[in-house]
Amino acid sequence: MPSVGQELLDVPLPEMVAKLAMGIATAQAALDENSVNTAQLLAETEVPVVFGVSQIIAEDGTVSFTQSPPIDVSLLQIGLLPTFYQFSEATIEVSMDIKTTTSRQTNVNVSAKAKVGFALWSSSVRVDISHNRKFGKEVQGTSRLFTRLAPVPPPERIAPILTVVDNRPDGGA
Template identity: 30%
Template sequence: MATIETITNTLTSSPLSSLIENMGISIAKAQAALDSNSIDMLKSLASSTVEIGGDEISLLNLGFVPSFYAFTEASFDAKMDFSLAESTSFNLDAVVSVETQVVSTTVNVGFARKFDQSASASSSIAARMVSLPPPENLVTLLKNLSAGGSTTTT
């Protein structure tokens, strides 16, 4: 019984609202890390140059832009299966034989009690992430910079 109680206590001590909240916080942290990575890649592309026709041109000015990603959906599943069985059996066999002035008795008694239990639990978290185009303001800014214009966007 200890296995079933342990699994039940573990799952019921983590309310669904806490599980969903933790998943949301984890996704927000992951999204921030993805955004930070894209910004770092943008800086790297701006500082990396190649020589073309005697001119040093940044990869950013050549049109290379970092990839941006976003989580579009997330799901959380928790499943539990419990099974408990108990059986009791009692057997009594007796044999009596009588011979001349001798009586013999054979008694066979059996008692069995059987417990069977099983428990299982599983959980899964799934998230879907897609690539997005760079932000429109970034593209406009990059076009203005490559054309020798200003860095302001409208």
């Protein structure tokens, strides 16, 4: 019968750790690919945006509005960015309960009978021996895998830099 220590040594912990690491690497690659696909979709999807509205109040108090013509810009250009995630923690928890029982039971029953009569004597002895031996082993194990994902800021270079160039003679004043 293997010892409790041997039972614990038989748990393939290095293999579990390696599989956890490879699982995280595969999942991280899938998360990164999803974020890149989202960034591409945001860059390709354009919406019309009006960048300027002027409110004009006339001398007589009437108000009118003029706007610049709408310009198609990508969702990425107006500030929508994909979410990136990374695994910040991974835990493997293994617990094992091992219970072994051994019992031995021996029963001895002795009975004797004697008869006495005229010039006759007899006796009998009866011995009953029963022997039971019982071994039991109970093993219970549980394992738990826990990972934590944390959102991280997108790479700095993914967001476009907005530069305003105003070529109007009055500089927009």
